[in-house]
Amino acid sequence: MMFCGEAKDKDDQNVKPQKHVLCIGMACVDFVNIVKEFPLEDSDQRIQDYYWQRGGNASNNCTVLSLLSIPCEFMGVLGTEGVEASWILKDFESFNINTEHCVKKDVHCPVGTIILNMTNGTRTILFFPRDRPEMLYKDFQLKFKNDFSAYSWIHFELCSNVLEISKMIDDVLCYKNSNGQPVVSIEIEKPEFHNYNLVINKADLVFVSKDYAKSKGFANAKEAVSGLYNLCKEGAILVCAWGEQGASLCINNEVLTCPALQNIKVVDTLGAGDTFVAGFVGSLLSQRFYPTEPEHTTKIITKLEYALNYACHLAGHKCSMYGYTGLK
Numbered sequence: 507m508m509f510c511g512e513a514k515d516k517d518d519q520n521v522k523p524q525k526h527v528l529c530i531g532m533a534c535v536d537f538v539n540i541v542k543e544f545p546l547e548d549s550d551q552r553i554q555d556y557y558w559q560r561g562g563n564a565s566n567n568c569t570v571l572s573l574l575s576i577p578c579e580f581m582g583v584l585g586t587e588g589v590e591a592s593w594i595l596k597d598f599e600s601f602n603i604n605t606e607h608c609v610k611k612d613v614h615c616p617v618g619t620i621i622l623n624m625t626n627g628t629r630t631i632l633f634f635p636r637d638r639p640e641m642l643y644k645d646f647q648l649k650f651k652n653d654f655s656a657y658s659w660i661h662f663e664l665c666s667n668v669l670e671i672s673k674m675i676d677d678v679l680c681y682k683n684s685n686g687q688p689v690v691s692i693e694i695e696k697p698e699f700h701n702y703n704l705v706i707n708k709a710d711l712v713f714v715s716k717d718y719a720k721s722k723g724f725a726n727a728k729e730a731v732s733g734l735y736n737l738c739k740e741g742a743i744l745v746c747a748w749g750e751q752g753a754s755l756c757i758n759n760e761v762l763t764c765p766a767l768q769n770i771k772v773v774d775t776l777g778a779g780d781t782f783v784a785g786f787v788g789s790l791l792s793q794r795f796y797p798t799e800p801e802h803t804t805k806i807i808t809k810l811e812y813a814l815n816y817a818c819h820l821a822g823h824k825c826s827m828y829g830y831t832g833l834k
């Protein structure tokens with residue numbers, strides 16, 4: 507299952523540093539409570555286990571990419587208040603995730619309290635955004651000054667700051683080199699935020715969650731990618747993961763579907779979607795496939811099929827273990 511990031515060119519005398527995948531979004535601390543059965547309201551009971559881990563979609567994407575040996579960087583607002591602040595930074599370091607462009611602010615990080623049901627692996631998330639540390643375009647511009655040469659791929663997790671992200675994407679699209687790098691992908695996860703129309707037609711690759719798809723009236727991943735594809739730009743790839751049903755994608759109105767990994771004991775689905783996204787991106791990078799690069803269609807479909815299978819396999823494997831470190 508393991509693979510490395512882009513292979514270095516052995517013939518190149520001055521081997522260039524590998525380009526990074528930059529994931530922009532949020533980092534938080536997740537307090538995970540493992541229970542035998544979901545608690546009754548107003549009950550009092552002992553739980554089976556407890557731990558805390560770094561969370562947030564973009565932050566989790568980086569964790570998985572790093573475990574797949576793909577050089578990556580997290581960018582977001584990192585709070586400096588509270589003990590969690592320094593712990594988050596140290597944890598990024600321990601996973602070898604670069605955080606050099608993060609914006610430091612005197613705020614507290616968001617926190618998630620998770621109830622993980624060990625019987626079926628469901629995760630119930632109680633999320634508190636606290637000081638809502640979201641990235642602003644002016645910070646992004648100041649940090650990069652329109653130079654994205656260090657990145658093969660830039661992935662954006664969308665929160666309520668869609669307008670800000672839209673301007674960031676414009677800068678990256680202006681910069682793109684002749685190989686189509688950096689690739690721009692976005693993840694639309696939360697139905698409660700709006701204005702996604704500002705960005706959905708800009709990205710090379712769009713991930714939509716089942717929660718978002720359900721909010722738009724779709725009953726499964728296949729229907730979601732077919733129904734939403736007209737919102738994407740020409741030639742873009744639209745992907746939707748759907749828990750134990752697997753995932754589907756659409757490119758040029760052609761739909762591919764992959765079932766979820768079977769015959770596993772599901773214990774922890776927290777971050778399954780983030781693992782899926784990282785697995786999909788990682789697979790395309792390892793196959794040296796950059797969306798929007800002109801390639802023969804059958805070759806593209808083969809690479810996408812492989813990536814979809816790989817992502818479902820990796821995410822399913824993650825569901826069969828607690829946390830991420832077992833993915834190593």
Ligand code: ADP
Pocket residue numbers: 715716747748749750751752753765766767768772775776777778779780782817818819821822825
């Ligand atoms: P999210 O964490 O965003 O809710 P999903 O539930 O859609 O993510 O799951 C993402 C992927 O993880 C799925 O496409 C599937 O491959 C895998 N997955 C999730 N739940 C299960 C499960 N119960 N059994 C097997 N694979 C699963």
